[in-house]
Amino acid sequence: MTMHSTSPRSESRMVPRRRTRIQPVKLVTMERTFLEDGTAIDRSSKGARIGRYAARRLPTQIALYDEVDCTFQPATLVWTCGLQIGLRFTGPAIAANRAEILRLTGRYYAITD
Numbered sequence: 001m002t003m004h005s006t007s008p009r010s011e012s013r014m015v016p017r018r019r020t021r022i023q024p025v026k027l028v029t030m031e032r033t034f035l036e037d038g039t040a041i042d043r044s045s046k047g048a049r050i051g052r053y054a055a056r057r058l059p060t061q062i063a064l065y066d067e068v069d070c071t072f073q074p075a076t077l078v079w080t081c082g083l084q085i086g087l088r089f090t091g092p093a094i095a096a097n098r099a100e101i102l103r104l105t106g107r108y109y110a111i112t113d
Contacts, residue, residue, distance in 0.1 A: 025050060026065040026104055027058065032072060032096075034109055035062065038085075047078070047088040055083055062087070065104055070096045 023040040027050070035058060042049040048064060058080075063072045064087060072094045075087035096104070103109065 024067040026067065026109075027052075028063045028065050028072065028104070029059065030061055030063055030074065032063065032065075032100055032104075034104060035059075040064075040066075041084070045089070047075070047086065050085050050087060052083045052085060055080075058085070061090075064089075065096065066093070067105065069093070070101050072096055072100075 023043075025038045025040050025048075027035040027038055029035060036056065037053060039051040040048055041051050050064070058077055060077050061074070062077060063074050065072050073089050074091040075089050077085060078088045079086040
């Protein structure tokens with residue numbers, strides 16, 4: 001387990017988390033460039049636990065793109081444990097514009113120049 005500041009098993013949460021239905025998300029840079037796909041496992045107003053499909057290195061500051069709500073939420077990577085990560089939200093969710101939605105959900109969204 002790679003620790004950034006807290007363990008996923010820690011109960012130092014500020015607000016209760018709730019298990020979500022399997023909800024697709026995308027991890028993106030703060031500039032909203034695609035990094036990788038994921039699945040929201042638990043979520044609260046302060047953060048989320050995300051399941052990943054590969055254990056590649058991520059920047060500390062990222063944004064979570066919610067494919068259902070079409071929003072970006074800036075976050076800090078707090079912990080990693082295998083194929084799961086913990087995020088702490090650092091700002092409010094921001095609605096994606098049409099161009100961003102098409103770029104992140106279109107046919108070739110994972111291909112970069």
